[in-house]
Amino acid sequence: MVSQERPLSPHLQVYRWQITMTMSILHRVTGVGLGLGALLMTYWFVAIASGPDDFADAQDLIGSWLGRLVLFGFTISLVFHFCNGIRHLFWDTGRGFDLPTMRASGWTVAVMTVLGSIAIWVAGYALRGGL
Amino acid sequence: MSQRAPLAHARGLGSAKEGAHHWWHQRLSAVALVFLSIWFVVSLISLTGAGYDQVYLWMAHPVVAGLLLLLVVFTFYHLKLGLQVVIEDYIHTEWLKVTSLVVMSGACLVLGLACALSVVSIAFGG
Numbered sequence: 536m537v538s539q540e541r542p543l544s545p546h547l548q549v550y551r552w553q554i555t556m557t558m559s560i561l562h563r564v565t566g567v568g569l570g571l572g573a574l575l576m577t578y579w580f581v582a583i584a585s586g587p588d589d590f591a592d593a594q595d596l597i598g599s600w601l602g603r604l605v606l607f608g609f610t611i612s613l614v615f616h617f618c619n620g621i622r623h624l625f626w627d628t629g630r631g632f633d634l635p636t637m638r639a640s641g642w643t644v645a646v647m648t649v650l651g652s653i654a655i656w657v658a659g660y661a662l663r664g665g666l
Numbered sequence: 667m668s669q670r671a672p673l674a675h676a677r678g679l680g681s682a683k684e685g686a687h688h689w690w691h692q693r694l695s696a697v698a699l700v701f702l703s704i705w706f707v708v709s710l711i712s713l714t715g716a717g718y719d720q721v722y723l724w725m726a727h728p729v730v731a732g733l734l735l736l737l738v739v740f741t742f743y744h745l746k747l748g749l750q751v752v753i754e755d756y757i758h759t760e761w762l763k764v765t766s767l768v769v770m771s772g773a774c775l776v777l778g779l780a781c782a783l784s785v786v787s788i789a790f791g792g
Contacts, residue, residue: 577777584784587718663715
């Protein structure tokens, strides 16, 4: 490879904010974040296989307020990556590329992420019978 | 140092012929995960507050164990494909890029195996 100093394109701050750019980078950020979530999933699976004592430790850790906060973060990441991933799959059919549709689908993902994440936790707490 | 332009170096070598393979597998695993992740999240919600015995019996069920194995395979494959692109985009030093890719792929493999073997050991009455 030829390695030399080349002029850089204008930096990100010169562009006006748009929903599409935020959705794009968040897809990558949440994807990497969910990689850490996969680490937690592995810990939980191994704890189940290790027996009741290790499982109880894992449940205490995940059930602590910090554990729940982290789990809530993973929930938001998963719901976002899920919804925006479907947006990507829709684009793969060659549709939805005009700007009004792209912005509308972007905002739809944002709203669905908030509603979906809250719904999952409300369902969890409701089944458990409160906090 | 060669005076030839980068394009002249690349001409005649042909394409790697595997770019579409990565793209296609990322999509296939994504579609599988659309269904598997819904099932997994619903399962986790239903297991809220469950004790060890209940979680154990859930995981030991053949259908659940099978779906969990699929979830694990597609999750870590999709994760590997995604992180590969992130590494290739941001790391430009060749040796560091290759090292990162190998370590990342290995980590995905080890974690995926740990998950899969946990499920299998429970399913077979571990």
